[in-house]
Ligand SMILES: Nc1ncnc2c1ncn2[C@@H]1O[C@H](COP(=O)(O)OP(=O)(O)O)[C@@H](O)[C@H]1O
């Protein structure tokens with residue numbers, strides 16, 4: 001497996017506070033990597049360390065197999081496009097003027113710039129002042145600025161923050177198109193649903209630590225769906241086994257978490273033994289949200 005980004009024991013401390021702790025990121029080439037975590041979990045700090053904007057307290061960053069250091073930094077950063085924090089465009093200039101600045105700064109061809117503008121579907125907006133853009137348009141111009149140098153890797157910090165559902169969907173589509181075109185995309189969010197279905201690999205951060213990293217499929221495999229039992233007296237049923245099991249009432253049903261097949265059979269049997277009618281037993285459908293709640297033990301995103 002070749003990784004576009006890998007970090008070894010990457011950590012950042014501010015004073016006595018550890019903000020990022022012992023992170024071993026593995027971002028495979030060609031994927032959309034969803035970097036998830038609640039606000040304050042260390043996503044931006046990690047991305048800034050990847051981009052050499054923040055100096056790690058310890059640990060290493062490898063980009064395309066090469067260690068990021070003073071000798072390699074310039075070359076490696078030349079292959080990475082990024083959008084960190086608020087969109088970068090100058091408000092008093094038009095979209096086109098902003099792109100021309102980037103073109104001169106990075107010594108790009110007009111074609112490279114046009115292509116980036118085309119990719120983010122902003123061609124019709126280029127003669128407007130950026131201050132008159134919607135937030136979604138500003139984000140897309142920011143992504144065009146990051147894309148113009150045709151990077152192999154794009155690092156986007158919460159690009160969907162503050163966007164309406166239509167704007168979020170546009171960014172999702174854009175990320176999928178980019179991945180199809182061979183650009184590896186690392187994108188952060190504190191909202192699961194914003195990158196659910198876009199990201200093929202997920203890294204989940206909580207309190208500066210990686211609590212899960214892998215494919216969506218692996219994430220679901222790591223967690224057992226809840227068992228739902230529809231019965232005549234869920235309150236009574238719950239009182240039978242509540243000491244031993246992780247159960248709660250859900251409407252007219254009993255909901256049991258982290259329970260295997262053997263225990264499910266025993267529970268049903270003891271319910272029937274206690275004179276409770278059991279109408280149905282099923283495994284819950286799990287959303288990514290449920291799985292995340294399992295992992296963080298209810299901490300939530
Ligand atoms: N320059 C800094 N000095 C001190 N603390 C910081 C600094 N930057 C970030 N932090 C702290 O580090 C934690 C993680 O922040 P951040 O990386 O921005 O998280 P996220 O992007 O996931 O919201 C927060 O508690 C934040 O207050």
Ligand SMILES: [Mg+2]
Nearest residue numbers: 043044045157
């Ligand atoms: Mg952040």
